[in-house]
Amino acid sequence: MREPTEEEGLPKPFYRDGWTRQQRPIARALWHFHLALTDPYAPSLDGSDLTAYFTAERDRVLDAEALKVVPSDVAQDAYAGCAEGRIPIELLAAQVAASETFSRPARFADSREVKAFVRQWAGSHARALAHLARATGSWQLRFADEMATGLFWVGRLMTLKDDLARDRLFIPLADLEQHGVPLEQLRAGRVDENMKRLLWKQTIRAKNAFAHCEQLANEVPSRQANALKRWWLGGLEILNEIQRRKFDLWSEPIELSLRYRLQVRFQARFGRTTFRA
Numbered sequence: 001m002r003e004p005t006e007e008e009g010l011p012k013p014f015y016r017d018g019w020t021r022q023q024r025p026i027a028r029a030l031w032h033f034h035l036a037l038t039d040p041y042a043p044s045l046d047g048s049d050l051t052a053y054f055t056a057e058r059d060r061v062l063d064a065e066a067l068k069v070v071p072s073d074v075a076q077d078a079y080a081g082c083a084e085g086r087i088p089i090e091l092l093a094a095q096v097a098a099s100e101t102f103s104r105p106a107r108f109a110d111s112r113e114v115k116a117f118v119r120q121w122a123g124s125h126a127r128a129l130a131h132l133a134r135a136t137g138s139w140q141l142r143f144a145d146e147m148a149t150g151l152f153w154v155g156r157l158m159t160l161k162d163d164l165a166r167d168r169l170f171i172p173l174a175d176l177e178q179h180g181v182p183l184e185q186l187r188a189g190r191v192d193e194n195m196k197r198l199l200w201k202q203t204i205r206a207k208n209a210f211a212h213c214e215q216l217a218n219e220v221p222s223r224q225a226n227a228l229k230r231w232w233l234g235g236l237e238i239l240n241e242i243q244r245r246k247f248d249l250w251s252e253p254i255e256l257s258l259r260y261r262l263q264v265r266f267q268a269r270f271g272r273t274t275f276r277a
Helices: 024-036 047-062 072-085 090-103 111-132 138-158 160-165 173-179 183-188 193-212 214-218 222-244 258-270
Strands: none
Touching (some): 047 090, 090 111
16 A cells, blocks of 8 residues: 655644554555545546536545546545445545545635535544544544644644645635735745734634544543544644744744654653643
């Protein structure tokens, strides 16, 4: 099974950690499918024709048929993983529908639009992993949605520069207008007070989501709970690092120093997992 090549800078929670030997290949197959959809194959279409193409691909998933949008081996491994792990295949179909966003310039008018996308895209993937962990209660899946939302925003801030280079903007246009930050300033990485307020607002989106899923660690077996705590705390520490850098997301990659990585691991194992504003 090939390693993922897309979105390498993004967090990949539960790709390797938190699983039994039997579960690990399924989790990786789900991740390969999800990552492949960040660069989906799509013909030269636009508007309603492009949407119709992705709708047809979504419907093929529901019948476990071969896809065009991702390599056939990636799709077949994901289908097999869903069958073995008792994961609803509809969660793969939802991601295919959402991946239309990656086939064109990505823009979202307001927070409602981007929230709907995040729930369909990242939330469906998180729910698939939650099913693998046997966390299938409605309240547990809502926690998974929030965890996915928090990590989505962490990832998007970490790779904002690269996203913009690919003509993808996940920050709502209404936020840019509210804070007086033109798209050209974002692309150039000219950080001023307006830019700091704009990016701070996105870190708050992530922190609020993390606050709403804190109890998820109490809902899964200890193996998954330990991994979840590391990702939860690690996501929060990345947000703190962004603030320590005064929201400069352009000069160098956002990553944690050895000191902070060790701090996250120590707190996840021995500390009490609590939300820090």
